[in-house]
Amino acid sequence: MKQFISLFPGFIFLILVLVTIGLTPFATAQDMRAIYQKAEQEKQSVLNKAQAQAQAAQNRAQAQLDEIQNDKTRLQKAISDLKAGIKTLETDNQQIQSKIDVLKTQKEKLRLSLEEISAVTREFRGVVQTNAKDLKAVLMQSLQSGLAPGRHDFLEPIILGQKFPTMDDVQKISEALFSEIRLSGQVTVKNGPMVDRTGKEQEAKLLLIGNFTGIYTLDNETGFLLYSDSSQRYFALSRLPSSRIRNNINAYLDGKQDDIYMDVSKGGAIRQLAHQLSLVDQVPKGGAIVWPILAILGFAILILIERIIFFSRRHINAESLMNTLREKIIADDWDGCKTLLEGKKQKLIPKILLTALALKDRPRPEMENALQEAILGEIPAIERFLSTLGMLAAIAPLLGLLGTVTGMINTFHVITYYGTGDPRMMSGGISEALVTTMLGLSVAIPIMLAHTLLSRRVETQISRMEEKSVAFVNMVFKTWAARH
Numbered sequence: 001m002k003q004f005i006s007l008f009p010g011f012i013f014l015i016l017v018l019v020t021i022g023l024t025p026f027a028t029a030q031d032m033r034a035i036y037q038k039a040e041q042e043k044q045s046v047l048n049k050a051q052a053q054a055q056a057a058q059n060r061a062q063a064q065l066d067e068i069q070n071d072k073t074r075l076q077k078a079i080s081d082l083k084a085g086i087k088t089l090e091t092d093n094q095q096i097q098s099k100i101d102v103l104k105t106q107k108e109k110l111r112l113s114l115e116e117i118s119a120v121t122r123e124f125r126g127v128v129q130t131n132a133k134d135l136k137a138v139l140m141q142s143l144q145s146g147l148a149p150g151r152h153d154f155l156e157p158i159i160l161g162q163k164f165p166t167m168d169d170v171q172k173i174s175e176a177l178f179s180e181i182r183l184s185g186q187v188t189v190k191n192g193p194m195v196d197r198t199g200k201e202q203e204a205k206l207l208l209i210g211n212f213t214g215i216y217t218l219d220n221e222t223g224f225l226l227y228s229d230s231s232q233r234y235f236a237l238s239r240l241p242s243s244r245i246r247n248n249i250n251a252y253l254d255g256k257q258d259d260i261y262m263d264v265s266k267g268g269a270i271r272q273l274a275h276q277l278s279l280v281d282q283v284p285k286g287g288a289i290v291w292p293i294l295a296i297l298g299f300a301i302l303i304l305i306e307r308i309i310f311f312s313r314r315h316i317n318a319e320s321l322m323n324t325l326r327e328k329i330i331a332d333d334w335d336g337c338k339t340l341l342e343g344k345k346q347k348l349i350p351k352i353l354l355t356a357l358a359l360k361d362r363p364r365p366e367m368e369n370a371l372q373e374a375i376l377g378e379i380p381a382i383e384r385f386l387s388t389l390g391m392l393a394a395i396a397p398l399l400g401l402l403g404t405v406t407g408m409i410n411t412f413h414v415i416t417y418y419g420t421g422d423p424r425m426m427s428g429g430i431s432e433a434l435v436t437t438m439l440g441l442s443v444a445i446p447i448m449l450a451h452t453l454l455s456r457r458v459e460t461q462i463s464r465m466e467e468k469s470v471a472f473v474n475m476v477f478k479t480w481a482a483r484h
Contacts, residue, residue, distance in 0.1 A: 132158045132173060133159055136159065142183070143214050144211065147208075151176065248261055290436060294443075296399070300443075318464060371472075382461055389447060396444035406436075411433070
């Protein structure tokens with residue numbers, strides 16, 4: 001193809017000459033020869049040029065062929081090298097694939113081992129976090145934390161997951177737990193801060209009985225402590241214990257006593273002591289019915305006081321009196337008997353015997369009748385207010401029952417208007433009902449007991465008057481019979 005392209009200009013020229021000849025049929029022969037010669041020269045020149053171009057093209061083609069041959073050789077060698085490299089790579093690939101299979105097996109084993117280790121790690125972390133939370137709750141609620149606030153601070157990063165727990169953290173948790181166990185079984189006496197009953201923080205002597213009870217002494221004041229786990233501070237109970245408990249605490253602190261009062265409910269009983277209402281505090285919660293009940297109590301107390309004064313003023317040693325009278329009657333000293341009885345005529349027995357003494361010379365029935373009449377005359381004074389006291393004992397529980405009914409009516413009214421959603425709205429009526437019942441029974445029981453004791457006292461006094469009257473009549477008439 002390259003040779004044909006190199007001869008193409010010569011052919012073009014020849015075609016142009018032939019065309020020129022064909023177009024000039026009338027040219028002369030000389031001109032034709034000259035033209036022919038010139039054409040031959042040009043042809044020869046073109047042929048030479050074409051041959052040269054052909055030779056050059058052939059040389060170039062040969063060079064290109066040689067180059068192609070060299071390239072082919074190089075390519076074949078490269079292909080051979082590539083095939084050898086491919087075989088080497090295939091061998092290496094097989095080896096690598098074998099290693100990959102081994103590595104996959106190892107990877108799977110490592111993955112399983114990692115999952116197992118991760119599971120154990122998560123379980124370890126969860127167990128440590130759970131124990132840290134439990135220990136934090138124990139330390140915050142511990143009475144001992146008031147002396148060392150912030151004992152649980154080192155647990156916060158573990159609980160919040162901000163750090164992975166190390167063996168040092170586990171050691172600290174273990175030490176804190178065992179320290180709390182030891183402190184919970186110890187009695188500690190230290191000076192520490194506390195908030196007194198006026199709300200001021202002061203330094204006081206603190207007595208901690210394990211994690212159960214806290215006690216303080218401050219300016220000759222001894223009381224129980226309440227512990228706030230939110231602020232980790234001690235607060236004095238708003239109400240002081242009884243003098244008996246305070247004396248027990250002071251004796252224990254002074255080493256004079258081995259036992260002490262302790263609240264095993266960790267402050268529950270102490271809080272009830274602070275909120276416990278006395279009878280005086282409960283009375284106003286009973287409504288209007290409590291005042292008639294209290295009036296009954298006051299009236300009964302006045303009656304009881306009057307009766308005690310009455311019987312104490314009229315009490316006498318009857319046996320001594322009768323022995324003295326017997327001696328005087330035997331001695332026939334009737335004036336002495338009269339003087340003795342008149343000196344004690346404010347007493348019951350001397351008063352009735354003085355009535356009979358004026359009839360010593362009369363027949364026995366008349367003396368006995370006089371004595372019986374005197375005894376009957378004193379019975380109204382002896383039994384005064386006795387029936388009234390019994391009536392008050394019967395009315396008091398009835399008024400308490402009335403207060404119970406009115407309180408329940410108020411409670412049902414509240415339920416009607418507001419429902420049962422808030423128990424505190426019903427507590428007023430229930431409190432009124434229970435307080436009046438309690439107060440009515442509290443008044444009725446001692447009144448009834450006083451009425452019973454007073455009745456027995458009246459019966460005893462009347463029996464004694466009758467007994468001594470009969471004894472006096474017998475002494476008089478026995479002495480008279482002995483003389484006659």
